[in-house]
Amino acid sequence: MAIKVGLVGTGTVGGGCIDILHNHACDFRRHLGIDVELVRVCSREPEQAAAHGVSDIFTEDWHDIVNDPDIDIVIELIGGTTVARELVLAALAAGKNVVTANKALMATYGKEVMDAAEAAGKELAFEASVGGGIPIIDPLKHSLIANEITSVMGIVNGTTNYMLTEMAERGTDYAEALADAQARGFAEADPTADVGGYDAAAKIAILASIAFNSRVTIEDVFTEGITHVSSIDLEAARDMGYSVKLLAIAHRTDEGIDVRVHPTMIPTSHQLATVNGVMNAIYVVGDAVGETMFFGPGAGAGPAASAVMGDVLEVARHLQQGVLPIVGCTCTDSLPIVPVDDLRTKYYIRFQVNDVPGVLAATAGIFSKHNVSVRSVIQRGKEEGGQVNLSYVTHTARESSVRAVIEEVSQLEAVLVGETSVIRVED
Numbered sequence: 077m078a079i080k081v082g083l084v085g086t087g088t089v090g091g092g093c094i095d096i097l098h099n100h101a102c103d104f105r106r107h108l109g110i111d112v113e114l115v116r117v118c119s120r121e122p123e124q125a126a127a128h129g130v131s132d133i134f135t136e137d138w139h140d141i142v143n144d145p146d147i148d149i150v151i152e153l154i155g156g157t158t159v160a161r162e163l164v165l166a167a168l169a170a171g172k173n174v175v176t177a178n179k180a181l182m183a184t185y186g187k188e189v190m191d192a193a194e195a196a197g198k199e200l201a202f203e204a205s206v207g208g209g210i211p212i213i214d215p216l217k218h219s220l221i222a223n224e225i226t227s228v229m230g231i232v233n234g235t236t237n238y239m240l241t242e243m244a245e246r247g248t249d250y251a252e253a254l255a256d257a258q259a260r261g262f263a264e265a266d267p268t269a270d271v272g273g274y275d276a277a278a279k280i281a282i283l284a285s286i287a288f289n290s291r292v293t294i295e296d297v298f299t300e301g302i303t304h305v306s307s308i309d310l311e312a313a314r315d316m317g318y319s320v321k322l323l324a325i326a327h328r329t330d331e332g333i334d335v336r337v338h339p340t341m342i343p344t345s346h347q348l349a350t351v352n353g354v355m356n357a358i359y360v361v362g363d364a365v366g367e368t369m370f371f372g373p374g375a376g377a378g379p380a381a382s383a384v385m386g387d388v389l390e391v392a393r394h395l396q397q398g399v400l401p402i403v404g405c406t407c408t409d410s411l412p413i414v415p416v417d418d419l420r421t422k423y424y425i426r427f428q429v430n431d432v433p434g435v436l437a438a439t440a441g442i443f444s445k446h447n448v449s450v451r452s453v454i455q456r457g458k459e460e461g462g463q464v465n466l467s468y469v470t471h472t473a474r475e476s477s478v479r480a481v482i483e484e485v486s487q488l489e490a491v492l493v494g495e496t497s498v499i500r501v502e503d
């Protein structure tokens with residue numbers, strides 16, 4: 077049987093998919109008895125198509141793919157939520173099955189595109205949208221379906237994990253670490269999505285929606301990125317026996333879904349602390365299975381293309397066997413989202429201050445005023461009268477109280493506005 081595929085977007089992931097198709101088409105025929113044929117490729121850059129040897133099937137207009145009656149599966153790899161949304165909806169309406177790696181699309185317009193797939197009686201697969209090459213969406217939808225999932229938590233952004241690892245282990249500065257991640261094809265077209273935590277927020281929204289059979293969108297996720305994390309914080313964490321990771325966290329609680337992304341200090345003995353570089357890891361806790369962990373490369377051409385092509389072959393197999401499309405989302409109502417103000421955890425807070433007499437007492441007094449108990453405070457800095465860093469670690473405190481502390485401390489004359497760093501601590 078021949079399955080015809082059209083691909084839109086020949087960047088990092090699209091290029092990886094073309095390479096896999098070229099290298100493994102014979103294996104697909106041997107394993108599955110299916111000829112997966114790439115019949116059309118679209119990009120804004122003909123040179124990219126030429127570099128992957130597909131100039132003969134190249135077009136600059138994605139409508140040529142969506143409107144081609146011979147195409148069975150459209151792969152969307154352009155990213156973003158405007159043209160990508162239009163393209164996916166048009167492809168489904170034209171009777172195509174769709175495979176995408178686009179987490180921004182799925183976390184923002186997931187319901188709309190899923191409903192469109194259902195209405196069209198077509199499949200919409202998006203394994204590569206979370207965790208790069210790690211199979212996680214399929215296990216949540218199928219292998220773990222017998223469980224009530226209580227937690228999904230992990231490192232789901234390769235760019236920031238790579239950057240934090242480089243900064244902590246090699247002392248690389250922030251800008252250099254980001255440029256390196258971009259050069260390796262890990263980062264999004266706009267890297268603000270990575271360093272600002274939005275890419276991880278989209279991913280945890282997708283995971284939480286599937287795991288808790290509820291609708292969680294990117295707007296529901298409390299999000300803080302790594303832009304304020306400095307080498308001073310990484311050193312302080314190391315001295316205290318912690319690593320700093322950008323964690324994406326979703327817990328199902330009695331009050332609803334607690335879902336957030338933020339830099340987190342975890343003990344160096346914690347399993348997630350050993351997940352370095354571009355690697356991702358996702359913990360899933362279910363009532364029957366207990367704790368599970370999924371680990372692998374979270375970004376890059378090969379890993380992401382591996383997940384995309386896995387979806388393509390699965391859809392192809394369904395077409396071959398006449399399997400009806402699997403309904404995307406069966407949830408009819410949604411669980412409430414727990415407000416982040418109600419979060420109770422420990423905090424590392426660093427203020428950069430002018431080293432004037434009384435500044436330590438003044439800041440400490442504000443913690444006490446808001447009933448935030450301090451576990452330790454360290455002053456780092458060299459010259460008397462110069463600028464120093466006051467790093468506080470609290471006992472368990474309420475998020476809203478900690479924010480009140482930060483706001484009030486920031487108003488002190490000796491405190492440098494905009495230089496404060498907050499990292500939640502998980503023991």
Ligand SMILES: NC(=O)C1=CN([C@@H]2O[C@H](COP(=O)(O)OP(=O)(O)OC[C@H]3O[C@@H](n4cnc5c(N)ncnc54)[C@H](OP(=O)(O)O)[C@@H]3O)[C@@H](O)[C@H]2O)C=CC1
Binds near residue numbers: 084156208374
């Ligand atoms: N990189 C990774 O490791 C991973 C990426 N993803 C996701 O995969 C998708 C693709 O990412 P990635 O390959 O890294 O991105 P790239 O920026 O490398 O590639 C995107 C490609 O799409 C092209 N493109 C953009 N808009 C259009 C359009 N309107 N018509 C035709 N072509 C267009 C771009 O052209 P131009 O260069 O001219 O803009 C570029 O060639 C994104 O959704 C991303 O989030 C998922 C997992 C991992």
Ligand SMILES: N[C@@H](CC=O)C(=O)O
Binds near residue numbers: 205234374
């Ligand atoms: N930019 C993303 C790519 C994969 O989703 C990341 O760094 O993880």
